[in-house]
Amino acid sequence: MDASLYIILQDIRGAARTLVQSVPPADRRRMHHPDVSPLLWHLGHMLYIEQQWVGERLAGLAHNKVRARLFRPDGLPKPERTAHMPDLDALDWDWTGWQPRFLELLTAAESAHPDHPLLARDFMLRFLIQHHGQHLETMHRALVARALARDEGTFCPTQTLTSAALSVPYRTWTGGHGRIGDDGPDSFDNERPSHDWRMPAFAIAERPVSNAAYLRFMEDDGYRDDRYWTHEGRRWRDQIRAEAPWHWRRNRDGHWYGVNHCGPIELTPDAPVAGLCAYEARAFARYAHARLPHEVEWELAMRAGLLLDVGSAWEWCENRFYPYSGFRAFPYRGYSMPWFDGAHTTLRGASIYSASATRRASFRNFHAADKRHVFAGVRLCHSSRLTH
Numbered sequence: 090m091d092a093s094l095y096i097i098l099q100d101i102r103g104a105a106r107t108l109v110q111s112v113p114p115a116d117r118r119r120m121h122h123p124d125v126s127p128l129l130w131h132l133g134h135m136l137y138i139e140q141q142w143v144g145e146r147l148a149g150l151a152h153n154k155v156r157a158r159l160f161r162p163d164g165l166p167k168p169e170r171t172a173h174m175p176d177l178d179a180l181d182w183d184w185t186g187w188q189p190r191f192l193e194l195l196t197a198a199e200s201a202h203p204d205h206p207l208l209a210r211d212f213m214l215r216f217l218i219q220h221h222g223q224h225l226e227t228m229h230r231a232l233v234a235r236a237l238a239r240d241e242g243t244f245c246p247t248q249t250l251t252s253a254a255l256s257v258p259y260r261t262w263t264g265g266h267g268r269i270g271d272d273g274p275d276s277f278d279n280e281r282p283s284h285d286w287r288m289p290a291f292a293i294a295e296r297p298v299s300n301a302a303y304l305r306f307m308e309d310d311g312y313r314d315d316r317y318w319t320h321e322g323r324r325w326r327d328q329i330r331a332e333a334p335w336h337w338r339r340n341r342d343g344h345w346y347g348v349n350h351c352g353p354i355e356l357t358p359d360a361p362v363a364g365l366c367a368y369e370a371r372a373f374a375r376y377a378h379a380r381l382p383h384e385v386e387w388e389l390a391m392r393a394g395l396l397l398d399v400g401s402a403w404e405w406c407e408n409r410f411y412p413y414s415g416f417r418a419f420p421y422r423g424y425s426m427p428w429f430d431g432a433h434t435t436l437r438g439a440s441i442y443s444a445s446a447t448r449r450a451s452f453r454n455f456h457a458a459d460k461r462h463v464f465a466g467v468r469l470c471h472s473s474r475l476t477h
Contacts, residue, residue, distance in 0.1 A: 090199060094214040095192070099371075101221040101444065102184070108228050109177055109381035112123065112235070120173040122462055129174040130222045131231075134160045136184055140221060143191055147198040147207060150396050162423075172216035207420060210274035211324055215446070219275070224443025230462050233336055240338055242339045244353035246346045251360065252305035255377055257294045260395035264290035267389040270413060271451035279425040280451045281471030282415045284387055291472040293382055293390045296398045297361035298467045300374060304345065306373050307333060309446065319376040322368030325459050347384040361466045363402035367434045367458035370405040370467035378448040380408040382470035384453065391450040401442070402466035403436040403454055410435045410455035428455050440464035 109117050118127045126134075136152075137160035142414070148449050158164045165173060207213050269270040270283035312332050315323060323330070333339070347354045355413045357419045364372075374380050382390070384406040388431075390396050410433040418426050436454040439447065442464060455461050 090195060091211045091396065092477050094211055095216065097446070098214060098218050099188075101218060101225060101464060102135065102188075105135060105221065105225050105228060106181070106184075108179075108225070108232065112115055112232070114176065116235060117177060118171050120167065120171055121231045121238065123167075123177055124462065125227060125234065126170055128228055128231055128317055129177065129180065130160065130170050131228050131310055132177075132180055133175065133183075134226060135179070135221050136164075136187060136343060138219060139191060140187065142207070142213060142343045143194050143198070147202075147205070148194040149215070150194075167320050202390070206457050212274055212420075215275050219277070219444065219446045222233070222446050225444060226440065226442040226464075228276050230464070233348065234462060236336065236348050236350060236352050237336060237338075238376065240348050240353060241463070242338060242340055244340055244346045245342070246355050248355065250300060250345045250356045250358060252308050253301035254305060255302040257296050257298070257302075257469065259292040259469075260295050260390065261292050261388055262288065262290060262393065262395065263387070264288060267392070269385055269388045269451065270390075271449065275319075275334035275446065275449070276451060277424060277453075278340065278417065278419045279410075279412065279453050281419075282413060282419070283451075284413065284415070288385065288391070289472070290391055291382075291386050291470060293386060293395060293471075294379075294469040295396065296405060296468075298335060298377075298469065300356045300357050301358035303334070303362040303373065304378050311372060311377070314376075318331070318372060318374040319368065321458070324371060325366070331369070334369070335366075336364040357469070361398055361401040363440065363464050363466045364461055364465060365405070367405045367456075367465075369461065371407075371463070373467050374469055377469055379469035379471055381405055382468060384435045384437055385410050385471060387468070388450050391437070400439040400448060401441055402438070402464055402470045403440050403443075404438045405465055406435045406437055407470075408435055409433065410453070434458050436463070436465055 109132050117129045120127055137156050146154055159173060200207060266287050268283060268284050270284055271280045272283045311317060312326065318326060336343055339345050339346060345356055348357045370381060387406055409431055410428055412429050435453040
């Protein structure tokens with residue numbers, strides 16, 4: 090076992106507990122967003138996943154039906170989780186008893202089954218680090234939703250956000266063969282197998298769209314001009330009366346500011362815009378006489394060093410989430426396969442809340458097109474068109 094990986098796992102466990110502890114007890118069990126489970130659920134789910142994979146799958150311990158009902162994604166429906174969550178003290182007690190046992194069980198499994206596919210190249214530790222990191226990011230989403238609900242609209246930014254015309258240099262992929270995907274020990278099943286792809290020439294924006302450029306879209310009636318919106322996008326826009334990114338607010342003087350997990354913040358003009366759903370990203374692309382990149386274009390450009398400012402916001406891609414040719418589910422069918430349903434759109438990159446373990450060129454995120462709480466923005470592209 091790589092001791093450095095275990096230290097990273099411990100750090101993520103601790104960061105999750107700190108987030109839960111940062112809010113009052115009542116807010117720890119509350120759903121702050123309809124798509125996001127209570128903070129206590131995420132902390133308990135992390136523990137359940139470790140006990141399921143290391144305790145049950147590798148060490149042969151008995152299945153805990155009570156914990157499974159509480160903390161499996163297909164256990165209690167999300168709206169019912171609030172009333173059934175144990176408090177932080179109870180979860181702390183469970184974690185305290187589990188952590189030394191985790192090391193003992195994992196070490197014993199590695200000695201007894203050195204060639205087990207769940208243990209090869211420290212896969213289990215790498216899997217848990219990335220799993221927990223993704224839940225830690227989701228917990229931050231819950232805290233942003235909480236802060237938005239508490240915001241009173243009185244924040245006065247020291248510098249007023251003013252709009253600016255879109256001005257982003259494009260970098261060119263000249264066409265040819267490139268390799269995408271990853272077969273390494275950190276990769277998830279949807280990144281495999283690594284394979285060659287022949288790609289025509291395309292041009293992709295060096296940087297994501299900025300806050301200032303997106304504000305210009307808003308001031309140009311971008312949210313009201315039906316020319317920029319798909320049929321589904323118009324229906325979504327009209328239903329929720331969208332007029333700005335999810336976490337933007339305007340004070341009584343008409344000045345825009347943002348809200349993060351700690352509360353109101355300044356909106357930096359040149360920073361990548363975030364808080365957009367795929368419908369908003371596509372509308373902006375049409376407004377800019379461009380399009381979103383296919384995820385293959387994004388990955389090839391990333392590997393070629395053509396992209397800057399990656400990692401401040403997830404970046405919506407044009408294509409649906411799909412399996413690569415030769416895909417094989419691992420370590421279980423439920424991580425990727427249910428979402429190859431034609432209803433989920435791919436995102437690439439990372440957000441400010443993403444764990445370092447998932448910040449790689451091949452990592453594939455996926456959400457339904459109407460989700461705007463996932464810290465996502467937009468990067469523009471021209472030329473080649475793909476159809477997945």
